[in-house]
Amino acid sequence: MSLLEIKNLHAEVEGKKILNGLTLTIEKGQVAAIMGPNGSGKSTLAYVLAGKPGYEVTEGEVLLDGENILDMGADERAAKGVFLAFQYPVEVPGVATMTFLRTALNAQRKTRSEGELSTPEFMKLVRETAGQLGIGQDMLRRAVNVGFSGGEKKRNEIMQMAILQPRLAVLDETDSGLDIDALKIVADGVNRLRSPERSMIVITHYQRLLNYIVPDVVHVLAKGRVVKSGGKELALALEAEGYAQYVGEAA
Amino acid sequence: MADVTPIKTPAEQALANAYTGARDRLPGKGAVAALREDAFRAFEARGLPHRRVEEWKYTDLRTLMRDLYPLAAPPDAAAKARTKEAGNVLAGVGCRRLVFVAGVFVPELSDLAAEAGVSIGSMAEALAKGDALVAAHVGKTFATDDVAVALNTALMGDGAVIRIASGTQVARPIHLIFAAGSDRPSAIFMRSLIVVEKGARVTIVDDHDSGGSQENAALELVVGDEAEVDYVKLTRTNALHVASLMATVGARARFNSFAFTRDGKLVRNQNFIRFAGEHTESGIRGVSLLRGDDHVDTTLLIDHAKGHCVSREQFRTVLDDESHGVFQGKIVVEPHAQKTDAKMMTRSLLLTDRAEADNKPELEIFADDVVCGHGATAGALDPGLKFYLMSRGISEPEAEALLIQAFIGETVEEIAHEGIRTAVMNAAIEWLGRREW
Numbered sequence: 001m002s003l004l005e006i007k008n009l010h011a012e013v014e015g016k017k018i019l020n021g022l023t024l025t026i027e028k029g030q031v032a033a034i035m036g037p038n039g040s041g042k043s044t045l046a047y048v049l050a051g052k053p054g055y056e057v058t059e060g061e062v063l064l065d066g067e068n069i070l071d072m073g074a075d076e077r078a079a080k081g082v083f084l085a086f087q088y089p090v091e092v093p094g095v096a097t098m099t100f101l102r103t104a105l106n107a108q109r110k111t112r113s114e115g116e117l118s119t120p121e122f123m124k125l126v127r128e129t130a131g132q133l134g135i136g137q138d139m140l141r142r143a144v145n146v147g148f149s150g151g152e153k154k155r156n157e158i159m160q161m162a163i164l165q166p167r168l169a170v171l172d173e174t175d176s177g178l179d180i181d182a183l184k185i186v187a188d189g190v191n192r193l194r195s196p197e198r199s200m201i202v203i204t205h206y207q208r209l210l211n212y213i214v215p216d217v218v219h220v221l222a223k224g225r226v227v228k229s230g231g232k233e234l235a236l237a238l239e240a241e242g243y244a245q246y247v248g249e250a251a
Numbered sequence: 252m253a254d255v256t257p258i259k260t261p262a263e264q265a266l267a268n269a270y271t272g273a274r275d276r277l278p279g280k281g282a283v284a285a286l287r288e289d290a291f292r293a294f295e296a297r298g299l300p301h302r303r304v305e306e307w308k309y310t311d312l313r314t315l316m317r318d319l320y321p322l323a324a325p326p327d328a329a330a331k332a333r334t335k336e337a338g339n340v341l342a343g344v345g346c347r348r349l350v351f352v353a354g355v356f357v358p359e360l361s362d363l364a365a366e367a368g369v370s371i372g373s374m375a376e377a378l379a380k381g382d383a384l385v386a387a388h389v390g391k392t393f394a395t396d397d398v399a400v401a402l403n404t405a406l407m408g409d410g411a412v413i414r415i416a417s418g419t420q421v422a423r424p425i426h427l428i429f430a431a432g433s434d435r436p437s438a439i440f441m442r443s444l445i446v447v448e449k450g451a452r453v454t455i456v457d458d459h460d461s462g463g464s465q466e467n468a469a470l471e472l473v474v475g476d477e478a479e480v481d482y483v484k485l486t487r488t489n490a491l492h493v494a495s496l497m498a499t500v501g502a503r504a505r506f507n508s509f510a511f512t513r514d515g516k517l518v519r520n521q522n523f524i525r526f527a528g529e530h531t532e533s534g535i536r537g538v539s540l541l542r543g544d545d546h547v548d549t550t551l552l553i554d555h556a557k558g559h560c561v562s563r564e565q566f567r568t569v570l571d572d573e574s575h576g577v578f579q580g581k582i583v584v585e586p587h588a589q590k591t592d593a594k595m596m597t598r599s600l601l602l603t604d605r606a607e608a609d610n611k612p613e614l615e616i617f618a619d620d621v622v623c624g625h626g627a628t629a630g631a632l633d634p635g636l637k638f639y640l641m642s643r644g645i646s647e648p649e650a651e652a653l654l655i656q657a658f659i660g661e662t663v664e665e666i667a668h669e670g671i672r673t674a675v676m677n678a679a680i681e682w683l684g685r686r687e688w
Contacts, residue, residue: 050642053634078644090639094657103653104643111644143657160643 003028003199004168009060010224011048018044020224021060026168029196033210033235034203036221037243042203043087045221046172049201050084051077064168078104079111081167085157085174092144097156100144101126101163108164129162133189151182158189169193170201175209187212207239222246263298265319267291269438270405273322277408279378286390290404293396300398309577309609310519310548312399316491320465322406323437326352330432331360337430338458340485340678344670346426346456353432353464354439355409368419368451374410374442384414388444392471393497393523395552400495403469407442410468413455417448417475424454424481424668431462436490438465449475449501454483454668461488469495476501476528481667483675487514495521502528502557509666510537511675513682515547525554526562526588533562538659538675540682541574541606548577551595558588558618564595564625567662569655570606571686580625581613588618595625600632600658602651652683 004026011019018041026032036042047055049062051074061068069077092100106116117125130140133155145153154174161169171190175183190200190213202213210218210232218234219226220243227246228234259267270291277287299316300307334352349371350360356373363371377385390404411427429441439461447453457470466488474480478501486492492515500506510520522535539547553562568576578597599608610627632654640650659679666672 050638052638052642073647074638074641075644075646075650078642084642086639086642090635092636092639092654092657094660095640095653099653100640100643103649104640104645107646107649108644164643 001028002026003065005063007061007063009048009062010058011044012056012058013044013054018224019048022221022225024219024226026199026201028199030216031194031200031202031213033215033218033232034201034221035205035218035235035238037247038205040221041224042221043172046084046170046201046203049082049170050074075107076111078164078166079108083161083164083166083169085154085161085169085171087172087174087176089145089153089157091146091148093146095144097140097142097144098126101160104160105163125163129159132162132192133159134185135159150177151179154178154182154186155189158186162189162193167197168199168201170203172203173205174202175204175206183209184212207235210235220246259298260313262316262319263313266402267295269319269322273406277406278375279381281381282386283378283381287405287407290401293401294398294405297398306397306550306579309579310546312493312519315517315546316465320436320438323353323433323439323464325355326357326432330434331357333434334360334430334432337460338426338428340458341426341456341671341674344424344674346424348426348428349411351409351411351427351429351441353437354429354441356411366421368416369421370414370416372412374412374444375408377412378407382412384446385412385444388446388471388473389442392473392499393525395497395523397495397521399467399493399519399521400469400497403440403442403467403495406440406467407469408440410441410443411445412443413445415445415447415451415453417450419448419451421451421453424456424671426456426458429459429461429466429468431460431464431466433462433464436463436465439467441466441468443468443470445470446473447475447478447480450477451475452479454481454671456483456485456671458485459487459492459494461490461492463489465491467493469497472496472498474498474500474504474506477503479505480507482506482508483666483671484508484510484520485675485678486510486512486518486520488518489514489516491517493519493521496523498522498524499527500525500531500533502530504528504531505533506531507534507665507667508536509675510539510549511678512537512547513540513678515539515541515545518547519550520548521550521552523552523554525556526560527556529557529559531560533560534565534665535562536565536662536665538566538662538679539568539576540659540679541569541576542571542686543574544572545574546577547574549579550577551580553580553582553593555582555584555588555591555593559590560588561592562594564593565662565665566597567659568597568599568608569602569659570599570608571602573603573605575606576608578609578627579611579613581615582623582625584614584616584618584621584623586617589620591618591621591623593621593623597627598658599629600655601629602632648686648688652680652686655683656680
């Protein structure tokens with residue numbers, strides 16, 4: 001059964017058309033890689049799914065479990081189980097990481113009419129999750145992402161994902177800026193979260209990440225629509241041949 | 252004299268009538284009466300400050316103060332009973348409570364437990380009996396021709412007189428609670444004096460909830476050499492609150508002030524602070540939270556009269572709806588006040604495009620070997636940060652509340668006393684919880 005259905009999606013940013021009739025289905029439990037050249041609309045798709053203001057959908061629909069999420073705010077979508085791991089996680093000075101995590105988790109639980117987690121339960125959950133990702137107490141004590149290295153920020157994104165347990169995770173170029181060791185830690189964190197109940201969209205520019213997070217399916221995006229879909233071998237072919245055949249005239 | 256005397260406004264006329272009507276009943280004869288008379292003449296000559304008076308440019312009191320309420324009557328039992336919630340913001344902090352209702356000291360509501368080196372009294376009594384401490388300091392802490400101060404001097408009724416003797420370490424913060432009490436709008440003129448002698452240490456909370464009254468409060472504060480004073484002012488009003496802090500700070504002292512204002516219909520907090528000795532360190536800070544048509548004006552005159560002092564001025568203002576925030580900060584470095592290190596920063600967070608923040612920082616430097624700077628910013632909440640929080644399931648009101656707390660938190664954190672710091676943050680969170688969506 002499909003978790004996410006994107007139908008004929010058109011979206012623009014500041015009047016510039018980016019998504020151009022994108023249609024895509026993600027099955028429950030599926031890990032789908034989305035690859036494509038610069039400017040093909042990969043990050044725009046991620047932001048449109050998460051509900052970033054300024055990303056205007058002009059046509060089409062996005063159904064999560066058959067329910068259109070396009071009229072929902074970003075917070076409602078999150079409570080429905082949509083999670084975006086940001087390509088560039090922002091620093092939030094003055095907001096403590098623990099406060100942030102707790103507020104987010106409890107807000108989602110509240111929206112889903114689940115009770116708040118007790119402090120010991122919450123602390124245990126954070127400690128365990130952080131430990132698996134090599135996130136120390138010193139990082140947890142700081143304000144959200146403030147003073148974190150690029151790799152630490154990405155690990156923090158995966159930690160949030162592990163704590164919030166989304167049903168649809170969108171990983172926007174999670175590999176960018178990571179060295180090979182950090183990439184392995186992040187990929188291990190993502191792989192631990194693979195489950196028949198959870199789908200993932202892994203957006204990446206390079207095939208390298210897909211050696212560690214092996215996708216069930218690969219979609220190629222160009223000019224705001226899916227131009228080719230295939231198995232994981234499609235990523236290897238792209239690595240060898242480049243995107244030129246999909247961009248019309250060679251870039 | 253070819254001076255043009257403008258026609259008095261109703262409020263100015265009422266102020267003059269109030270003074271002439273009350274002159275004989277106001278506490279203090281002789282020198283005190285003469286001080287009042289001089290101050291009244293100064294007011295008569297200039298009237299209420301208005302927009303062409305540079306220091307009052309953004310808070311045109313002549314226009315904003317349409318009328319004067321009747322002078323407050325001494326509080327009766329009902330008025331005292333109405334103030335039982337007063338000062339609750341610091342409940343559980345463990346302060347010594349000194350309660351003033353309608354501007355009058357109420358000993359039976361106050362904690363007057365004896366403490367070595369701490370003397371506490373009423374300003375009205377001190378003025379009436381010609382108290383030596385009051386005679387030595389009132390009207391002399393900071394020379395200013397400000398009209399609000401002059402009006403206070405002319406009409407000052409009661410207030411606190413506190414002396415912390417040399418070397419005394421006062422553990423419990425002293426919480427001055429000024430409650431309106433009256434169920435009728437009235438005008439209150441309060442004057443307090445706090446003298447912290449050499450090497451003494453104290454935390455003072457100056458807590459005003461003036462309800463529907465017009466309040467003019469002045470505090471003269473003398474910080475002795477090597478003394479350490481933390482001063483926190485809490486302000487809220489539904490009507491008009493004008494407060495003047497006049498402080499002189501000695502050598503090798505530490506003086507920190509923090510002003511927290513929320514629900515300030517019309518507030519002017521003016522601070523006249525002189526560093527009169529070398530090697531003193533000071534932080535002058537504040538947070539104001541405004542909504543509706545609140546108008547909160549923070550005006551500083553920081554006088555580095557002696558060298559080698561460090562001062563940090565840091566203010567944060569959050570403005571919702573059509574509110575209007577004013578910050579005027581002037582730092583003066585006098586000739587020979589070499590090695591002065593003064594930095595002033597004010598930041599305004601505008602939650603709507605109808606709110607207005609006026610920032611006017613000024614430096615007047617007459618010494619040549621100093622480090623001075625100032626900065627001012629005004630802006631909206633960062634939409635990228637808000638989206639990041641919301642993308643994790645945090646609702647828009649909660650996301651904004653977290654970001655606003657973060658914005659003011661950096662300044663609130665500077666309050667040294669943990670209990671007071673927490674109480675101020677909780678009061679801010681309570682204010683945020685009342686935002687309408």
